[in-house]
Amino acid sequence: MNQSIPTKKPRVAILISGRGSNMMSLVEAAKTSGYPAEIALVIANRPEAPGLEWAKAQGLPTLGMDHKLYENRAHFDGQLTGVLQTAKIDLIALAGFMRLLTEDFVTTWRDRLINIHPSLLPSFKGLNTHQRALDAGCKVAGCSVHFVRSKMDVGPIIAQAAVPVHADDSADTLAARVLEAEHKIYPNALAMVASGRAKVIGEQVKIADAINQHMTLFSPKLP
Ligand code: GAR
Secondary structure, eight states: OOOOOOOOOOEEEEEESSOOHHHHHHHHHHTSTTOSOEEEEEEESSTTOHHHHHHHHTTOOEEEOOGGGSSSHHHHHHHHHHHHHHTTOOEEEESSOOSOOOHHHHHHTTTSEEEEESSOTTSSOSSOHHHHHHHTTOSEEEEEEEEOOSSTTOSOEEEEEEEEOOTTOOHHHHHHHHHHHHHHHHHHHHHHHHTTOEEEETTEEEETTOSOSOEESOOOOOO
């Protein structure tokens, strides 16, 4: 008898710290038919994070884990792994989760832990990426989704998008343009990881059947 076995979608936990607009883009994408991942849990390390309320209103399981209530980083991260394992989480998507993770946590979740960062990595790791791009006179800015390694904003890059920097940009106007691109690439990148199309080979991400692994959101007209 030829019976097709239903394959279970990977269960994804999204970790946030604030407004959670990237989390919202992942949740909305996961509602579309054929999306290869299920959003199973949203956790915020700041219980008052506005994104957590939104996720709750969507009917998603949510959890506020106030990092200030834990002895240290290792204690918090250990408890976090416990919660994620109990919830049978397969993949973790950091979405504006503004906390460094311990090496232990990163090792436990190696190649199952992804992050979005508002710069074209490896440029501008860390904070204030948009002002730093403006100060450097960059003509292009963008965002990256990558697998997480123990160094901050380092790890195999899954997807990137570039946007133009306008002459009259402020950090805020540039951030808004980059954020729009973030909302496009993060659901795509998560889908590629969840479906097994994106794999880490030799610390680089290889995408099966990729025609173009990068989304360039503008094409400059060359003279
Ligand atoms: C996003 O721009 C995200 O890329 C950035 O924080 C913002 C969170 O916004 N993350 C980092 O800087 C991580 N290094 P959101 O809460 O609306 O998704």
